[in-house]
Amino acid sequence: MTLKYLIQKEFTQIRRNSFLPRLIIIFPIVIMCVSPWVMNMEVKNIVIDVVDNDHSTRSQQLVHDIEANRYFIFHGQQPTYKAALDNIEHSKSDMVIVIPQNYSKDLTMGREPQILIASNAVNGTKGAIGSIYLSLVVSSNAIPVAATIQSKVSTLYLYNKHLNFKLFMIPALFAIVMMLMTGFLPTLNIVSEKETGTIEQINVTPVSKWTFILAKLIPYWLIAAFIITVCLVLAWAVYGITSVGSLALIYLLAMLLALFFSSFGLIISNYSDTMQQAIFVMWFFVVILLLLSGLFTPTRSMPSLAYLTTYINPVSYFIEAIRTVFIRGGDFSSIAHQVVALLCIGLFMGGWAVQSYKKNR
Incomplete structure (x- = not known):
């Protein structure tokens, strides 16, 4: 009691x-x-600048793919890598992708073009995952056959x-x-x-x-x-x-x-x-x-x-x-x-x- x-x-x-x-x-x-x-640990709204040094139809297709991706916010095309990097330093963008000259020609000749991806890694998670997202977009554009094969892969998520x-x-x-x-x-x-x-x-x-x-x-x-x-x-x-x-x-x-x-x-x-x-x-x-x-x-x-x-x-x-x-x-x-x-x-x-x-x- x-x-x-x-x-x-x-x-x-x-x-x-x-x-x-x-x-x-x-x-x-x-x-x-x-x-x-x-x-939410999902990384979204990654602001990205593009430097297109090729100005070909293939490079513009890559730019459009980036612009249409739901994970990125397309900030615009910059004339030089220095200008794009300046935007990162002033927190106007999070990532920069530089498309080299002869990008389309190298793909046609079967060579691998060297594409530069620069990411602001002050936020390590955002920088690392954002770079992976962008690499997948680039790979899909550069190797459409591989993208086609990848689209046929079925993934089963448990729980x-x-x-x-x-x-x-x-x-x-x-x-x-x-x-x-x-x-x-x-x-x-x-x-x-x-x-x-x-x-x-x-x-x-x-x-x-x-x-x-x-x-x-x-x-x-x-x-x-x-x-x-x-x-x-x-x-x-x-x-x-x-x-x-x-x-x-x-x-x-x-x-x-x-x-x-x-x-x-x-x-x-x-x-x-x-x-x-x-x-x-x-x-x-x-x-x-x-x-x-x-x-x-x-x-x-x-x-x-x-x-x-x-x-x-x-x-x-x-x-x-x-x-x-x-x-x-x-x-x-x-x-x-x-x-x-x-x-x-x-x-x-x-x-x-x-x-x-x-x-x-």
Whole structure:
């Protein structure tokens, strides 16, 4: 019964706060409705200048192919390479292609013309991928036979047939929403009671540390269930994307991640003296966990030392498992390793949250 009343107290505090209920509702809606449109790794709108030193029908066909390509924005033809490079230096264009003299003649004679492609690689991803796009356009124009053969090749994409980047990112956004909501709110919980002095009223009661911490955790697990429901509904209503796998597994993964972050938030709150200190410490760990989780880049692409951190990073386990269930339709056996890892890490942090709470009686 004591636990019941303590949980009621937590919900009463949340309800009386004019900001928190609105944050719990609005935050997942904003993240799900905005982020999938902007968190897109596909490279588009590459501004390109062309220097045509051949002025032949074949070279003009190449210019038209570049102009018609949906990945490029044709900035115009420049008289010299120096003029085109000056546009790159002044951020007016991203790439330059120089078509040499005798381009058409070399193709007719069976020789390989040397085409220069210069790319602004300050943004390495845009420069590298843009150069690949442009090389494919040049190859298709220079070797039409190869382009014809390439067009006959049939490619089968598994799990994401239309290469929809939103399908890849939406499950990962669940992790961002969960870590921010179930992480920061508990972080501010106990430390706020320290600042207001209400924690002393609990300290003089016979309530055990386990009961007190459990009463702090359960409301955020219920909030996590609400948040993941909102995210799933928005993914279906806004983008028409639904989970291929079991919804029960998605809720299981969400609860395990909420167990970790709510416990971790209470640990920071227990050790912090002010809300400002708690926020900065939590933000420090959230950024590290997020960047090393594999949300944006594959974990196998990391340096070996950085990759080793994924073995203790719960966000990495969650993202890998949620994508397996949501996109591939994996069953429990497919994510058993991640579930066990999340459970062990969550229980460890929960025990730490209880031990770190100093109850003076």
